[in-house]
Amino acid sequence: MSSKRSEKRKTVHQGDEEGVSVARWLNTDKRKVVLEILEQIKRAVDAQGRENRQALDQLGELLDSYGYHTVPVAGDRGIEFFHAFETGSAVEGLVLDELLTLAELGLAYRLRVCDGCRRWFFAFRVDQHVHGEKCRKLYRKSEEYKAVHRDYMRAQYIPKKPKRKEN
Numbered sequence: 001m002s003s004k005r006s007e008k009r010k011t012v013h014q015g016d017e018e019g020v021s022v023a024r025w026l027n028t029d030k031r032k033v034v035l036e037i038l039e040q041i042k043r044a045v046d047a048q049g050r051e052n053r054q055a056l057d058q059l060g061e062l063l064d065s066y067g068y069h070t071v072p073v074a075g076d077r078g079i080e081f082f083h084a085f086e087t088g089s090a091v092e093g094l095v096l097d098e099l100l101t102l103a104e105l106g107l108a109y110r111l112r113v114c115d116g117c118r119r120w121f122f123a124f125r126v127d128q129h130v131h132g133e134k135c136r137k138l139y140r141k142s143e144e145y146k147a148v149h150r151d152y153m154r155a156q157y158i159p160k161k162p163k164r165k166e167n
């Protein structure tokens with residue numbers, strides 16, 4: 001069973017490549033446009049009914065404002081449609097194309113901020129919230145610190161006798 005697991009890990013799933021690339025971009029200071037579009041995608045995915053319609057319209061407007069259009073290119077099946085943008089650099093356009101591909105695959109939500117190091121990463125599994133063991137330890141440390149800090153603050157500020165008992 002454990003060997004099966006490690007085999008699974010090595011497999012590159014659809015979207016993995018794009019996810020890693022977009023996450024890398026989100027860790028640079030050029031992230032603004034990509035982050036804005038990612039946040040709007042997440043909003044649209046999370047929203048239901050009328051709010052979903054509104055969020056999708058807003059996403060459309062946002063994409064329009066960056067000069068979004070499609071360009072047909074030669075692909076494996078004869079033709080592919082490339083998501084192109086008029087604003088920004090060529091690299092940013094490629095990253096945006098990858099982000100929209102992830103959204104189409106339903107994987108945009110896997111772009112997350114690591115609980116440990118607070119850097120962006122692409123979660124290969126649904127339940128992954130840190131890069132790896134090193135960041136898990138970082139996260140535990142910060143949680144332990146928070147817990148200790150919380151207890152300390154409670155001890156300082158919570159009155160010894162609750163007022164409710166006086167009534």
Ligand SMILES: [Zn+2]
Nearest residue numbers: 114117131135
């Ligand atoms: Zn991390």
